[in-house]
Amino acid sequence: MTELLKTNDLDVEFPTRRGTVRAARSVSLAVGPGEVVGLVGESGAGKSTIGNAIIDLLEAPGRVSAGSILFEGEELCGRSESEMRSIRGDRIGMIFQDPQTSLNPLMTIGAQLIETIEKTCDLRGSSAKTRAVELLEQVGITEALPRLAAYPHQFSGGMRQRVVIALALAGDPDLIIADEPTTALDVSIQAQILDLLKRLCRERDLGVIIVTHDIGVVASIADRVVVMYRGEVVETGDVAQVLGAPRHEYTKSLIAAVPRADGKLDRFSSVDYIEGNVEPFQRIDIQTHWLGQAQHERTSGNAIEVEKLELSFVLQKAIIKRNRKLVRAVADVSFEVKEGETFGLVGESGSGKSTVARLIAGLHRPDAGVIRVNGQDVSSSPRSGAARDARRAVQMIFQDPYSSLNARMRVIDIVAEPIRFYRTASNEAETRKIVGELLDHVGLGAQASLRYPHEFSGGQRQRISIARALASRPRILICDEPTSALDVSVQATILNLLKDLQQELGLTMLFISHDLPVVRQMCDRIAVMRHGSLCEVADAETLFSDPQHEYSRHLLDLMPRMDLLGKAEV
């Protein structure tokens, strides 16, 4: 097979004051025309660096220090900026992760397309405009002509990613490098975008490099896979072979850690190949410890009851009430969560699942309906003492570990805040001791307490969030997409930690996620939400084997095919 692009022993390094960081070490990979190559790895593996190096857009001070990049037989390394500029867009196109930020917010879609077409195709005026319309139609945007005058913020995420793809295709390139093209999108949109990329690849004989951390994406689109670990390629091969019968130890453990949708396992398999990724637990004895003291008798009652919940947000203000534009975020939602169970809430973005969580946590007030926590009505008079006590039992873990911790507070103060606020410890010395033990318990270690959040990785921060939630001795944990910002290997350890805590403390968990395989592994019962209302509430196993609602079936169909990975060991 003739190769479109080939890198030979490519080294990329970032010289810094503290020495040189080698982001990629002798990376060799090849893409042929009409072929999709998946470049897989976890964060820090150097996969995006390779993409950026090919198109010569490495962040300063990064540079290619050795090796070669051959594109259609020509060497790309050492080209001048103006030579590279004539290759970018014209012959190699690039697609970035976040369609929200890839487009200039102050220019119309049309202006951005026409500007790119004028540069890459030497077309002017009305013929450039015609070409812009053609491109939009090719990526599946209907009524393209009037939409040229629209601004990016008037488009949904999936539509924007289509525009980004149209822009990347404008110069009719031979190679497309897609850097996490679907990570920021919903599952249904993800499937559409992947289909589109696959179709374009076949129709135009395009070579595609798809950089991703998501094994599911690779399974559904790639022909060949390159697996990277800490800057090096550990395995290359046909997609069926790499995913079905991986040879390298890292690939094996990475694939084993992917949450399975086809059967329930006891624990998530952790990526044990990664050094230091063992779970260091210095577990405390719950029965005698402070953390266990607030435990009361387990009842068979409901921990959370939600009845006919309603909430609308104002989209457009107006003085006259009926002229206001409202969006119903939550409409007639009723369900109950039994004590000690894990209840999953799934749906796409905008389905209202996070809003329901925030309502229960008391961060929004419902327009109508009742919320009961441990039998206590917390919605009708939220400021009463009883409602406040009931609320203390509900704690939340947020999605983004970077913005959910106060960057100006030390870890000890972050975790101690609830203890100090509720005065659940007798003195400061005891508080410090409890914080140390909590940090130990979540697998961070007490020595973390004097450091600041920015010194920790995403997974470690999520552990801090969990310790903070535990510090109010909750009965109910609300986890809002707790691992969607994390790598597969880190996700596995965090989810295992949550499972362990739930068993030890008999916690009730409301688990919100868009990731169906994760939900299947975590939850006892699952509610499917769409446009603010519930479609279906079912036992987890029933939902996956025999979905009743049409939308549930649709969501299940969209899950990336994992049949390549072989059967799960149940």
Place this chain on the structure above:
Amino acid sequence: MIFFVLKRLAQSVLVMAIVSAVSFSLFNFVGDPVNNMVGQDATREQRIEIRQQLGLDDPILTQYARFLGNALQGDFGLSYRIKRPVDELILERLPATLELVFVSAIIALVVGITLGIYTGIRRSAWTSRIILSVSLVGVSLPTFIIGIALIYVFAVHLRWLPSSGRSGTMEFGWWKTSLLTIDGWRAIILPAITLSLFQLTLILRLVRAEMLEVMQTDFIKFARARGLSERAINFRHALRNTLVPVITIIGLNIGGLIAFSVITETVFQWPGTGLMFIQAVDFVDVPIMAAYLVFVALLFVLINLVVDILYFVVDPRIRLGN
């Protein structure tokens, strides 16, 4: 948008009501107005008569209503010192200040934005570093020192430009302009530079910081990946995205320039409203102070309104709602 503008107008009216109340209270709290008007040897009967003539015995709300009514018609009474209507005095002085501010704002905008873009794009060039170091001097030196230094160099030492005053004026109705003669320009240059220096530095640094930030965004990276030229990236994509915060600061600062050109006008003996205000303070000339206060507030309110409307023009996300 109309809804938005109406809301802003309502807020403006509220601000003006509060400011007018404050400036009205000046009359009652800064000394006794009658004492300020009559000589030391006025008799008790004369004083009472003046009090009644001025309506100072009426209830305070009636007095305030009268003050407001007059103010709305531009009537702020007679200056205690010069014994002429205050509005006339302000109108007479206003062209000088406005022209000074206009020229210095143009200098600050043109030079500030240009250098800001330059230092933002060539951030490690030695020229950028020199510009930034010099600009630091501009911020840290007080205006009057810069003014005096300029006078010393260009007026005293080199004798190229006049050291003070406004000359070469031509009249168009009540507006006296100095921008149509060479003499006028020679006189305005030094004070305009002095007044603009601080704003220029501020704008330069703001534009640079915004440029650096925009340059890090994904859409700039995507524009590069499409092979667009540096010029298109810098000016079409980056510059416009820096404008929203820059407009905010520039708007507020131009208000500041007009209101607080006091120091520059004093150093250069520029016959504008700032100089008039300083003299009014010296002589406790309350009507001028009160009128000036209302005038400055009105200026800020109007400029803010213009800035808000400019956001609509620049940023479609605000313009198109939702």
